[in-house]
Amino acid sequence: MSELMLELGAKALRLGVPLSVQLDLTYRCNERCVHCYLDHEDHGEMTTAEIKGVLDQLARAGVFFLNLSGGEIFMRRDLFEIIEHARKLMFSVKLKTNAVMIRPAKAKRIAELGVHSVQISLYSHRAEVHDEITKLRGSFKRTIEGARMLKEAGVQVSFANVLMKGNETDYPQVQALAAEMGVGFNVDATITPMMDGDRSVLSLNIDPATLEKVFHDVSLVGATEDFCAPPPGAMDAADAFETLPCSAGHTAAYISPYGDVYPCVAFPLPCGNVREQDFGDIWRDSPQLEEVRGITVGHLQGCSSCAHGGTCTRCPGLAYLEGNMRGPSTQDCEKSFARTGVPSENLLAKRAQDSAKSPSGRAVTWMVPA
Amino acid sequence: MSTDCFIARSPKVAARRIGDEVMIMSGLDSSLFSLNETAAILWECADGVTPLSSIVRERICPRFEVEFEAAMKDARELAESLAAHGIFLISDQPTTTEGAP
Numbered sequence: 001m002s003e004l005m006l007e008l009g010a011k012a013l014r015l016g017v018p019l020s021v022q023l024d025l026t027y028r029c030n031e032r033c034v035h036c037y038l039d040h041e042d043h044g045e046m047t048t049a050e051i052k053g054v055l056d057q058l059a060r061a062g063v064f065f066l067n068l069s070g071g072e073i074f075m076r077r078d079l080f081e082i083i084e085h086a087r088k089l090m091f092s093v094k095l096k097t098n099a100v101m102i103r104p105a106k107a108k109r110i111a112e113l114g115v116h117s118v119q120i121s122l123y124s125h126r127a128e129v130h131d132e133i134t135k136l137r138g139s140f141k142r143t144i145e146g147a148r149m150l151k152e153a154g155v156q157v158s159f160a161n162v163l164m165k166g167n168e169t170d171y172p173q174v175q176a177l178a179a180e181m182g183v184g185f186n187v188d189a190t191i192t193p194m195m196d197g198d199r200s201v202l203s204l205n206i207d208p209a210t211l212e213k214v215f216h217d218v219s220l221v222g223a224t225e226d227f228c229a230p231p232p233g234a235m236d237a238a239d240a241f242e243t244l245p246c247s248a249g250h251t252a253a254y255i256s257p258y259g260d261v262y263p264c265v266a267f268p269l270p271c272g273n274v275r276e277q278d279f280g281d282i283w284r285d286s287p288q289l290e291e292v293r294g295i296t297v298g299h300l301q302g303c304s305s306c307a308h309g310g311t312c313t314r315c316p317g318l319a320y321l322e323g324n325m326r327g328p329s330t331q332d333c334e335k336s337f338a339r340t341g342v343p344s345e346n347l348l349a350k351r352a353q354d355s356a357k358s359p360s361g362r363a364v365t366w367m368v369p370a
Numbered sequence: 371m372s373t374d375c376f377i378a379r380s381p382k383v384a385a386r387r388i389g390d391e392v393m394i395m396s397g398l399d400s401s402l403f404s405l406n407e408t409a410a411i412l413w414e415c416a417d418g419v420t421p422l423s424s425i426v427r428e429r430i431c432p433r434f435e436v437e438f439e440a441a442m443k444d445a446r447e448l449a450e451s452l453a454a455h456g457i458f459l460i461s462d463q464p465t466t467t468e469g470a471p
Contacts, residue, residue, distance in 0.1 A: 004402045008393060015389050064386040064393060092384030092395050114382035114397050156400070 008064075012251045013244075017062040018283050019251040022265050025051065025082065026071040026257050031098055032135040033121075035164050035204050037194045038071065045257040048078040050275065052085045054255065057279040059089040069096035069265075071257070074106075083113050092116045096160075099146025100139055107149040117156040117184075120147050125173035133167060151183060158184030163214065164191055164204040175219060189214055190331060193321045195268045205331070211338040228339050235309035241298035245316045249292035253283065263292050267317030269325065292316070295326060302328045306345035308336045377425075377449050378418030378459045378466070385413070398456035408434070409448055416458060418465040422449065 012019040026045055027038045046054065058066065066086055073079055073095060086093050095110070099120045110118065120143060124130040127140035134140075150157050161167075161174045171187050178185035189211055193199045206214070214220060221227040235243065244250055249263030249271075259275040261282050262268050271289050272282035283289065295316070298304050301324070303314060313336070318329035328346035337343050343351070379385075382397025392405040392413055405413055408430060415425040426442045434441070452458045459465065 002402060004404060008388065008402070008404075011388055011391070017388055019388075059386075062386060062388060064384065064388070064395075087381075090383070090385040114384075116384065116395070116400065 009247070009251060012062070013247075015062075016284070017251065018058075018253050019063065020065040020067070020247070021058055021063045021253050021255060022067040022069055023051075023054070023058075023255045024069050024071060024257050024265070025073050025076050025079065028075040029070060029072040029098075030075065030100055030136060031072065031139060033123075034133055034135065034166075035162065035191050035201050037192050037201065039194075039196065040071065043258060045076075046259055046275070048081055050259070051078075051082055054259070054274050054279060055082070055086050055089055055091070057274065059091065061280045061283055064092055065094070066091035067094045067096060072101070073097050074101035080106075080109060080113075083110075083115065087113050087115070094119065096121075097146075098134070098139065098143055099150070100136070100142040102146035102149055104149050104153070107146075107153040107155065110150065111153040111155050115155065117158065118150055119158050119160050120150075120183075122147075122159040122161055122174060122177075124167045124170040125177045126170060129167050129170060133164070147181060147183060151181060156184070157181075158186060161185065161187045162191070163187060163189045163206050163210075165206060166204075168206045168210045168214075171214070172217075172219070187214065187220055189335070190315075190318075192266055192318065197321060199321075202331075208334065208338060211335065215335070215339040228341075230340055230342055231308040231312075231336070232310050233307050234305045235297060237298060237304075239297075240304050240309065241296045243297040245295060245297060245300070245314060248316060249289045255279075261286070263289065264317050266315060267292075267320055267325075269320055292325070299326055300328070301326055302346045302349065303344075307342060308333075308340070308344050312336055312344070373446075373462070374421050374423045375446070375449070376418055376420070376461050376464050377412060377416040377422055377453075378461070379413065379416045380456055380459055383457055394457055396456045401455060403452075403455065403457065408445070409452065412445065412449060412452070412458075418459070418461070422446065 027040055028042055029040050074097060083093060093115045095115055095118045097118060097120060122143060123133045130140035131137055147157050159174060159178045161171050163171060175185050189206060191201055191205045194201060216224050216228055218224055248267050252264060254262045254265040255274060259273045261271045261274060269288055271286040312332060314329050314332045316325050318331050319325050319327050322329060333344040333346045337347060380397055384395040386393055392410040394403045394405060411429050415429060422445060423442060426445045427438060430441050430445060431438055449458055449460055453460045
């Protein structure tokens with residue numbers, strides 16, 4: 001990240017500006033990915049006029065980076081009207097799509113509109129594995145074609161490769177495919193609970209040994225001696241009360257297709273609805289956002305004194321979905337362990353609890369999906 | 371004397387005023403720029419139809435209390451520099467990016 005970008009983030013935080021917003025245009029989708037956290041039924045999406053009005057509000061509030069996502073954004077027939085309006089308002093627009101519905105004319109229009117980049121979900125280099133995850137036959141072929149069309153039109157493209165049971169060994173080949181096509185690549189080893197709190201999809205999370213392998217892969221993480229270094233120890237108490245857990249609710253927000261405002265797509269704490277209130281008012285006055293903003297690392301139960309304190313990538317949304325936004329996120333504790341080999345305070349506590357519960361009195365496996 | 375020209379905002383850039391700064395993201399290479407006060411004035415006035423000389427005479431000279439000739443030369447160099455980063459389009463004829471993107 002450039003120094004100017006860091007300065008911009010710091011300035012936005014100081015001024016209370018929502019620098020970045022993800023707006024999901026629809027939850028409808030042409031795929032049925034096995035790990036998806038969304039309900040794909042349409043429960044009353046915002047109209048074109050409502051979305052344009054929200055974009056006007058976001059521009060007034062100072063939003064610079066706008067991620068348009070879904071569901072599948074191309075399920076909306078008014079997508080280009082929305083993008084055109086967003087670009088007239090000078091947002092830096094990033095699209096997230098499966099690219100199945102992209103054809104040359106659409107790719108050309110995306111380039112003409114000055115969209116910053118398009119992120120495409122790709123699960124494998126093998127058609128049968130990708131299609132088995134998306135449950136849409138032929139989706140691999142269409143996704144790759146869509147990516148090529150965008151690339152040929154001059155659009156910046158990247159593949160987002162979510163790892164789960166079933167595709168966890170394929171990422172090196174997906175990475176190679178991305179390199180061959182001249183597109184970006186990033187890997188995500190987190191399956192998140194459904195937005196309604198259903199945690200059954202977490203059974204798809206990759207096993208601890210594979211997670212450890214991923215976190216020690218130089219091609220993904222760079223210098224492992226830094227990335228996988230033992231944690232530096234608990235954060236100084238004064239620093240902990242000055243350190244924010246993440247940008248959610250501070251400089252970032254999420255808006256659902258129904259107008260609900262959350263701190264982040266992964267943090268479904270309802271903070272207001274843009275059908276009832278101006279986004280700027282919600283951003284400024286929501287008691288829920290105020291509560292989120294009041295939480296520092298020093299307030300986190302079981303985290304503020306943890307050895308991973310300074311280097312943990314704890315997601316407050318995952319902690320919220322686990323039951324307590326001031327508590328630990330076990331999935332992130334597992335990542336910290338896979339990365340460094342050092343269990344977090346939360347994992348040690350869970351191990352002690354499980355050990356006490358075990359009829360044999362022996363420790364039971366505690367590295368299981370949350 | 372620097373020749374006159376018309377400057378227009380590129381339809382490929384993203385921009386937002388954050389506090390007292392105008393932030394621009396280039397459409398060419400995603401580079402991020404923070405415009406200084408002079409550049410921010412050029413940005414705000416870059417409608418493609420107002421001559422640069424008018425912008426300099428009416429907005430820059432009074433603001434910074436500088437001679438027109440020197441200010442015009444500096445403004446032209448600045449506009450060309452920003453055009454090289456894909457932020458401005460420079461033309462010797464009036465242009466408009468209205469309706470774009």
